[in-house]
Amino acid sequence: MNQTFLSAALLPLLAFAVPAVAQSGPSPSERLRDAALGDNVAFDIIEGLTTEVGPRLAGSEAEARARTWAVAKLRALGFRNVHVEEYRMPTWLRGAETAEIVAPFPQRMAVTALGHSGATPPQGITAQIVAFDDLDALKAAPDASVRGKIVFVSHGMRPAQDGSSYGYFGPVRRAAPSIAATKGAAAVVIRSLGTDYHRNPHTGLTSWAEGVSPIPAGALSIPDAENLQRMLARGKPVTMHLVLTPRFVGDQVSGNVVAEVPGSDPGAGILLIGGHLDSWDLGTGAIDDAAGVAITAAAARRIMETGRPRRTIRVVWFGSEEVSGYGSKAYRAAHQAENVVFVAESDFGADRVWRMDPTFAAADKPIVDRIAALLAPLGITVGTQRAEAGADLGAWAKAGVAAIELNQDGTRYFDLHHTPDDTLDKIDPAQLAQNVAAWTAMLSVLAYAREEIHGAPTAP
Amino acid sequence: MNQTFLSAALLPLLAFAVPAVAQSGPSPSERLRDAALGDNVAFDIIEGLTTEVGPRLAGSEAEARARTWAVAKLRALGFRNVHVEEYRMPTWLRGAETAEIVAPFPQRMAVTALGHSGATPPQGITAQIVAFDDLDALKAAPDASVRGKIVFVSHGMRPAQDGSSYGYFGPVRRAAPSIAATKGAAAVVIRSLGTDYHRNPHTGLTSWAEGVSPIPAGALSIPDAENLQRMLARGKPVTMHLVLTPRFVGDQVSGNVVAEVPGSDPGAGILLIGGHLDSWDLGTGAIDDAAGVAITAAAARRIMETGRPRRTIRVVWFGSEEVSGYGSKAYRAAHQAENVVFVAESDFGADRVWRMDPTFAAADKPIVDRIAALLAPLGITVGTQRAEAGADLGAWAKAGVAAIELNQDGTRYFDLHHTPDDTLDKIDPAQLAQNVAAWTAMLSVLAYAREEIHGAPTAP
Numbered sequence: 001m002n003q004t005f006l007s008a009a010l011l012p013l014l015a016f017a018v019p020a021v022a023q024s025g026p027s028p029s030e031r032l033r034d035a036a037l038g039d040n041v042a043f044d045i046i047e048g049l050t051t052e053v054g055p056r057l058a059g060s061e062a063e064a065r066a067r068t069w070a071v072a073k074l075r076a077l078g079f080r081n082v083h084v085e086e087y088r089m090p091t092w093l094r095g096a097e098t099a100e101i102v103a104p105f106p107q108r109m110a111v112t113a114l115g116h117s118g119a120t121p122p123q124g125i126t127a128q129i130v131a132f133d134d135l136d137a138l139k140a141a142p143d144a145s146v147r148g149k150i151v152f153v154s155h156g157m158r159p160a161q162d163g164s165s166y167g168y169f170g171p172v173r174r175a176a177p178s179i180a181a182t183k184g185a186a187a188v189v190i191r192s193l194g195t196d197y198h199r200n201p202h203t204g205l206t207s208w209a210e211g212v213s214p215i216p217a218g219a220l221s222i223p224d225a226e227n228l229q230r231m232l233a234r235g236k237p238v239t240m241h242l243v244l245t246p247r248f249v250g251d252q253v254s255g256n257v258v259a260e261v262p263g264s265d266p267g268a269g270i271l272l273i274g275g276h277l278d279s280w281d282l283g284t285g286a287i288d289d290a291a292g293v294a295i296t297a298a299a300a301r302r303i304m305e306t307g308r309p310r311r312t313i314r315v316v317w318f319g320s321e322e323v324s325g326y327g328s329k330a331y332r333a334a335h336q337a338e339n340v341v342f343v344a345e346s347d348f349g350a351d352r353v354w355r356m357d358p359t360f361a362a363a364d365k366p367i368v369d370r371i372a373a374l375l376a377p378l379g380i381t382v383g384t385q386r387a388e389a390g391a392d393l394g395a396w397a398k399a400g401v402a403a404i405e406l407n408q409d410g411t412r413y414f415d416l417h418h419t420p421d422d423t424l425d426k427i428d429p430a431q432l433a434q435n436v437a438a439w440t441a442m443l444s445v446l447a448y449a450r451e452e453i454h455g456a457p458t459a460p
Numbered sequence: 461m462n463q464t465f466l467s468a469a470l471l472p473l474l475a476f477a478v479p480a481v482a483q484s485g486p487s488p489s490e491r492l493r494d495a496a497l498g499d500n501v502a503f504d505i506i507e508g509l510t511t512e513v514g515p516r517l518a519g520s521e522a523e524a525r526a527r528t529w530a531v532a533k534l535r536a537l538g539f540r541n542v543h544v545e546e547y548r549m550p551t552w553l554r555g556a557e558t559a560e561i562v563a564p565f566p567q568r569m570a571v572t573a574l575g576h577s578g579a580t581p582p583q584g585i586t587a588q589i590v591a592f593d594d595l596d597a598l599k600a601a602p603d604a605s606v607r608g609k610i611v612f613v614s615h616g617m618r619p620a621q622d623g624s625s626y627g628y629f630g631p632v633r634r635a636a637p638s639i640a641a642t643k644g645a646a647a648v649v650i651r652s653l654g655t656d657y658h659r660n661p662h663t664g665l666t667s668w669a670e671g672v673s674p675i676p677a678g679a680l681s682i683p684d685a686e687n688l689q690r691m692l693a694r695g696k697p698v699t700m701h702l703v704l705t706p707r708f709v710g711d712q713v714s715g716n717v718v719a720e721v722p723g724s725d726p727g728a729g730i731l732l733i734g735g736h737l738d739s740w741d742l743g744t745g746a747i748d749d750a751a752g753v754a755i756t757a758a759a760a761r762r763i764m765e766t767g768r769p770r771r772t773i774r775v776v777w778f779g780s781e782e783v784s785g786y787g788s789k790a791y792r793a794a795h796q797a798e799n800v801v802f803v804a805e806s807d808f809g810a811d812r813v814w815r816m817d818p819t820f821a822a823a824d825k826p827i828v829d830r831i832a833a834l835l836a837p838l839g840i841t842v843g844t845q846r847a848e849a850g851a852d853l854g855a856w857a858k859a860g861v862a863a864i865e866l867n868q869d870g871t872r873y874f875d876l877h878h879t880p881d882d883t884l885d886k887i888d889p890a891q892l893a894q895n896v897a898a899w900t901a902m903l904s905v906l907a908y909a910r911e912e913i914h915g916a917p918t919a920p
Contacts, residue, residue, distance in 0.1 A: 047690065050687070051565060051687055051690040051691060051694075052564075052565045052691075052694075053565065053567070054565065054566075054567030054568075054687075055567060055568070062566070062567075065566075104512075105511060105512045105513065105514065106514075106522070106525075107513070107514030107515060107522075107744070108514075108515070110880060197881075197883075197885045197886070198658050198660065198881050199660060199743070199879075199880035199881050199883070200658065200659055200660070222885075223881070223883040223884070223885050226884070226885065227510070227511055227514075227744070227883070227884070230507065230511040230884075231511055231512075234511075234512075283659070284567070284687070419659075420570060420659035421657075421658055421659050421683070423657075423659070423683040423687070424683070424686075424687070424690075425657045425682075425683050425686065426657070
């Protein structure tokens with residue numbers, strides 16, 4: 001407990017319930033927001049999770065250790081009703097992974113298997129590379145040009161503040177392996193879906209169409225992908241030796257970790273927020289998504305420290321977001337009948353929030369306006385996009401629950417995303433605290449608002 | 461052959477031999493210098509060597525392929541007397557390498573073996589970590605505190621424009637393993653000698669004192685080293701499983717590649733310049749030191765294209781700089797009786813030259829002044845440090861041969877040095893061309909100077 005918090009704890013509770021009126025000095029929400037700029041709880045959570053657990057692949061024993069760690073941490077932070085909700089999921093584990101050009105220019109390349117990749121034999125396979133500049137070129141290729149070869153697919157992904165390049169180029173990872181498999185390819189390597197220039201390939205899930213047997217599917221680091229392109233440009237056949245030996249290990253236990261700040265009015269509905277506890281297995285999952293679980297918990301805790309808000313804040317640290325979202329599906333299936341009136345998730349790193357996208361009923365405009373006014377001094381504008389609420393809570397928003405997206409600056413997110421480089425040192429404490437301040441301000445309005453929070457219009 | 465070169469080739473030769481006099485427009489050297497800012501030969505050499513050969517560890521078959529590539533390239537560029545001078549050297553090759561914390565916080569760490577590391581058994585070793593903040597702390601440790609343990613040594617290396625932090629912290633890599641071995645340690649892991657935050661550990665040679673048997677010695681990436689420090693700060697014993705299986709494979713062939721721009725006056729002495737052809741085996745050796753061989757050859761070629769200079773320029777692409785400098789020793793042993801009047805090497809990346817340090821006889825001041833005047837418009841100042849001429853040519857400078865160091869900006873050099881990240885994309889073509897321009901300007905004076913070039917005073 002730090003001094004910043006003490007002053008916040010002494011704020012009169014009632015103040016939160018009263019819409020802004022003429023007053024002298026900062027309002028309670030403003031004071032809470034500004035105190036949160038000195039937050040260190042979020043950093044402490046990220047530091048602890050990356051140091052004491054590290055990588056935590058969905059379904060693995062490491063993810064189980066992360067749940068144990070999370071329960072202890074959330075209890076220590078004072079949350080109530082802290083528990084794990086388990087489910088089972090088909091689990092995939094990484095094996096050996098090497099790639100080597102054997103002709104005409106022998107040298108090793110940095111490769112990693114995509115999630116749900118098939119496996120080569122332990123000794124690997126050797127085949128000629130057939131290259132495509134993008135997914136459409138692969139789709140258009142005759143089967144005979146691909147059969148028995150290692151398909152290489154490139155793309156032109158570049159950084160974007162809103163991460164939109166991931167949406168545009170994502171199908172290269174998600175779909176190219178399945179398409180290549182149907183054409184009889186021996187394996188696939190893609191240019192990593194990323195924006196950095198380090199020898200750290202980006203993993204991430206690939207999908208196999210119904211009835212398609214997985215083939216080995218990996219990602220080359222971007223320097224290696226460009227080196228391969230230079231080799232191919234010389235015009236001679238290029239042959240690669242590829243070893244990828246991941247394996248499916250059947251159904252394993254995974255789970256969601258739940259914690260609450262109990263509200264005083266059960267009829268006022270639940271604010272459901274969170275991020276995901278699992279991570280890819282190459283890095284320590286600092287930005288993806290220790291940051292999100294940390295930001296949401298740290299903000300909820302700041303509301304907790306004001307006393308008992310009107311609405312319950314439920315924080316869920318989801319399992320298995322990275323692998324098919326089994327955690328979010330299990331959670332929604334078990335809880336969709338509950339009176340959840342608002343959802344928001346944090347899963348785009350720890351850089352500053354620059355825009356909020358609210359999706360509310362028209363009647364809730366006064367609530368949105370109070371939040372917007374609180375966020376503006378943090379440099380956060382109001383956008384007009386529909387809040388999709390992300391992979392873990394999107395189903396709730398789609399079903400008409402009010403939602404806000406607090407959009408983070410993603411300019412460097414895809415330098416690190418799903419790589420070994422996703423480590424604690426990439427967290428900027430000042431930007432992290434700005435996130436906590438934004439979430440705290442938002443929750444202070446929503447948790448104490450006397451008004452109803454209505455269902456939002458569903459998407460057309 | 462490009463247009464830039466054509467205009468340079470038409471310059472009247474005599475102009476180079478005449479000290480600056482009143483003239484209209486740029487001098488021939490100035491025109492050569494400025495044309496070199498559009499150089500693409502150096503980039504082409506780096507691109508070719510990193511793409512068509514890649515990593516080229518001293519003594520390996522990859523280094524032999526690099527020599528074959530180099531001979532063909534230098535001949536294609538028009539150099540004369542292109543040949544390889546072979547020698548033999550004890551050779552070390554990398555094996556498997558993994559590190560994993562097994563307790564109290566299980567997770568993998570990125571590790572690489574230091575050059576000349578000993579080996580663990582194939583299944584690795586498991587031992588407790590004993591940590592030291594620096595080399596002095598290790599030296600002071602009682603043997604009993606180290607015996608049977610894995611010694612971890614950290615340090616505080618930070619970037620420096622002149623690379624001086626490498627000199628200061630270098631003994632952590634070069635000496636800690638031998639010191640730990642004499643105290644009975646099972647193995648050593650150091651914090652990588654580097655300044656980046658990527659999961660790419662920095663290799664580099666370590667040295668074993670006379671009579672000390674090599675033990676396994678590796679470097680952790682900096683994010684991993686800091687993670688380990690956080691674990692240790694928790695106060696519980698930390699245990700690591702370490703696999704490093706490099707091996708010494710006895711004497712193998714290595715070699716220096718030599719090429720010349722023949723001079724017209726055998727009595728005027730030889731200008732001996734170059735960089736090193738070998739690289740560490742993790743990256744493709746773009747900045748270390750494809751850049752150096754490329755810069756020196758590209759500059760020499762620009763002098764070649766002016767016709768026949770007075771002095772012979774001899775470019776040597778040394779073998780085995782990274783591993784004990786066998787190449788430079790073999791070269792000096794074979795050639796020290798020759799009339800070498802000047803030495804300079806390029807081995808600090810490809811970022812811009814910011815200072816020249818000349819070491820000449822006082823009588824050669826007019827030559828130095830002409831060079832300084834040509835370099836000033838490139839943003840290059842004149843320093844007062846003695847030119848040590850680097851690892852490959854330092855013995856010549858120490859023996860009294862005149863030398864110049866064209867010091868490059870090393871601020872980001874140790875982000876990349878000896879890591880998998882030393883790849884083509886790290887080369888900034890504009891800064892690379894500034895290097896070529898500086899070298900071209902310097903050589904244009906030295907190759908054509910009518911004055912004698914005297915031996916420099918030797919170091920006190």
